[in-house]
Amino acid sequence: MDLESPEQQAVRAAARKFVANNIIPRADEFDKSGEFHEYLLEAAKASKIFTMAIPTEYSGLGYDARTQALVLEEWGYGCAGMGTTLAASILSMEAVLIAGNDEQKRRYFAPMLNTEIGAFGLTEPDAGSDVGAGTTTAAREGDGYRINGAKCWITNGGVASVYVIFALTDVLKGTKGLSAFIVERDRSGFIIGDKEHKLGLRSSNTVYFELKDVHVPVVNLLGHEGDGMKIAMKTLDTARPAIAALAVGLAQRCLDECVEHLHRRFPHKPFPGQTLQFKLADMQIQVDAARQFVRHTMALRDAGMPFARESAISKTLCTDMAMTVSTQAVRLMGSYGYTSELGKFMRDAKVMQIYEGTNQIQRLVISRAVLAPTPKAVPLSSAGAS
Template sequence: MGYILNKDQQDLVDLAKDFAQKKVAPFVAELDRAEVPGEKLYEIYKEAVDIGFCGLEIPEEYGGMGQDYYTVAAVYEELAKVDAGFATAVAASGLGLKPVLQHGNDAQKQLYADNLTGEKGSGFCAFCLTEPNAGSDAAAGTTVAVKQGDEYVINGTKCFITNGGVASVFTVFAITDKTKGVKGISAFIVEKDRPGVSIGKEEDKMGIRLSNTTEVIFQDVHIPADHLIGQEGKGFVYAMQTLDLARPMVASLAVGIAQRALDEAVKYAHERVTFGKPIIKHEAIAFKLADMDIKTEVARSAIINFLNTYYAEPKRNYTREAAIAKCYAGDISVEVALDAVQILGGFGYSREYPVEKLVRDAKIMQIYEGTNEVQRIVISGFLAAKK
């Protein structure tokens, strides 16, 4: 592993590894096949909350673990090695939390801390930005928040919301001034139990099936004015800042998938004998495994490069580094998972072995939290600005 961690950090990563292997792994195949994951998944979610995995980023003064992003990324990788869907559910709470940590006041931070540490609520939150007609073009959203006295009234529908059905609090982006374009978008805290909040259909997904993905519908939802995060009209900026921090965390999930695929392929290549020797001794397989290892380690290094930049120069724009980490890790997770299927041959194509699932899980890494096409737009924009 490329992360250089102290003993306390490594102990937490080892705890995540142990939890994933003992508490999650025995049920992955069953829950992946289930039409509705059911109570067993929520029991495991609850255990993760009790340990503190959903509150890794929350400062200690609010009751969280106060971990740096090196540790968080390493924890997410370990969880994703066992199941990327479960890891996505945990990471999505971090996504919903980030705008509040960056721009919220003390009371708002405590509200989220209480939810994510299990003191109140479910232990999960959700980031509500995407809409049916506003995915990559997030500024095209139509959800509105109208100020009425000392309240805001929110109306609109969000879709593809990770943790939508299990979160007890939402970070919601809505238009407060239609005349100002992206400068008219604001960010709000909305508790799930407020009248007018409802959960739409749960998505029947190709992969990451141990995460909950739903519509979230807001119909005349009244919230206090103090549930505005930061300033009115800054919501789009907050969302983009959040995604810059979150994309490398998605990359860590992608690296977890790739590392698991590599591990499974190496294990099989030692065991499978053809023409009198293990297939790992055949150059065609050995070189493919080497390429898989190179891609996985470079993807991990891209995350570390982002984090080095983030901590060394916090006032610098790190959008490019975030986009590179997410884009490259997402792409290679698919490539490495497919290579693992190829190495395992017919067994790789069978659901009896885990690698076909890794392909299904990997594909979303190129799509959510900004498609890889969008990441390339971002990166090329930085190149075009150079003279």
Template sequence: MLDKSLTPEQQEYQQLARDFTAKHIIPVASEYDRTGDFPEFILKEVKEAGINCMAVPKEYGGPGLSSLIQSIVVEEWGYGCAGFATTLAGNGLSTYPVLIAGTDEQKKSFYPYIVNGGMGAFALTEPGAGSDAGGVATVAKREGDEYVINGTKCFCTTGSYASVFIIFASTDPSLGTKGISAFIVEREREGLTIGAVEHKLGIRSSNTVEVLLKNVRVPAAHLLGQEGDGMKIAMKTLDMARPIVGAIGVGLARRAMDECIKYVKERLDINGKPLAAHQNVQFRIADMAIQVEAARQLLRRCMSLKEAGLPYSKESAMAKTFATDTAMKVSAEAVDLMGEFGYSLDSVVEKLMRDAKVMQIYEGTNQIQRMVIAGQLLR
């Protein structure tokens, strides 16, 4: 059922996203998970549905949807498949740095790449710089009216299919994090190549790659903000992106709960009674529902703060952490309740549990999120 607490517009997008997921994601999710292939077709379908590049303002060709509507849509994608949701939400991740620090000219040159049905990619992580983003070793050296970029990025989502990247590189290594800058880099730039493709436990339909940069030249005008603004841009970007990961987690947890409810209502015990008749099972299902709803409401509070222009870094970290921990807990509980059927490769919840794990890791591990939360509370 649609959420009656939402406005008519929000309900409209919830229904749109739910129908989209039922038609284009759920029927094929298991096959793409099995093969690990990238679902290129979904980029065309999401554009035609009008829910592509949701954060791009209307004046630049996007729908300019509110943060809450974005989370509502992404929850439905997550209900269908976290891999597909990661792919579709990835354009938002590459959009945010330009939204935060881009000039009008930069927005006009960047947004058409993704609004027209393409992909953008966000490249911050490196082999030696994961949770400690300050360890970025990629270097951008100013030469006249250009920057020359050299380095390696890893775990870059949709990198093989992206037509434009946001690359973080140090313009002054002696300054540490204060020397990191952000650049718009088009795929066709000479020296930018795609390296190893990662084969993953979960979200297997989402493309994850290494990006190699060897003497890649970009105009100085492709610098976002000023030199040294990169870490600030990255942190603001992740504040915006973490609740979206939380929304995927809420959708995944809701799907695991629904699959489990269906199973315990149909499965009979040795006495011919449905498993759902047992109080222990009822309590465990109730706990699932409590956790899913709590995660959703924490997420919506975060989005309301963001929309109001109020600080929300702590709430962003809380929403991401709680929602993705919930996704892991609820999906594992569903596997447990469904026993050998839950553990089978033919089971939906087996896939959900594999997909859930990465959400506790990417966009900043949940351990890092707890450091952010504690830092806000104890300062």
């Protein structure tokens, strides 16, 4: 059964071509230099692909979640670092889609239509998994808010033009006092700090930044004061399956690289022993199963059904799978697999188990759903196939 519509097949084919021409040939170079892949934004301009999450009424491509997943998978196949740039920008847009009014959406999406990117600033030096430990504040002042604090590990943090930033409007209320704001990069007091030096995703821009008396007008508040935690959690629900799609692409690439290498290494004889072949089979089983679960999660979202539980499962399932498959790929390719070019997949896979909420935190979310009085599981077949 063909699960992709003709339109989706065309989108996948275009994304694959873009990745083959623009990402795969330069991924190793940017991984080695650790520089941000600025050139890619320019290359993406003609395809408008950076606007795929923006609804058509705001002049974006307006792809549904399943179609976005196809593109993300292809990006993950090419380079997870470059794919993360796109995914993190979409993450910030999702917050605006969830909580923004019409004017805010127009304003936030305008730079993206010009191939600029956004960032999502939740994590702080002392607040990662425990969002409630954040100390960034937004004090009401005159016609706006004065934001003070610091954010760290923010993807696109040094290269975005607009940000969604979370800050406490009421420090006494904990997470109930958290609010979300649109913050433009050129506001006075927005100070971009050091780049994080990472094991993987090296071409992705990840930075620390400070907000020192950054003034934003009231119209930059998303939703109402105190809505921040709800907005952050709903946004992350939409983003986790996107990371899962990147992970599927990365794992498929590992498998393809392995097969190619093994054909080269053992050209005139069958691969040595069944062990090797069975390992390849196991890798393909895991990749295919993970891909189907992402598709299922996206179908639930497109159908307007609850998908928070499936979002957490897809993130955990696919990123753990990518870690296993990429490690296996290094093993199967011997010393060739240990080159920085191919070892990159394993380095990149590792972070997927950490960002957008660690897989331990996802297991907390999933176990809560499992233990809830009314199970919310949706049968795999009931959300539509395409």
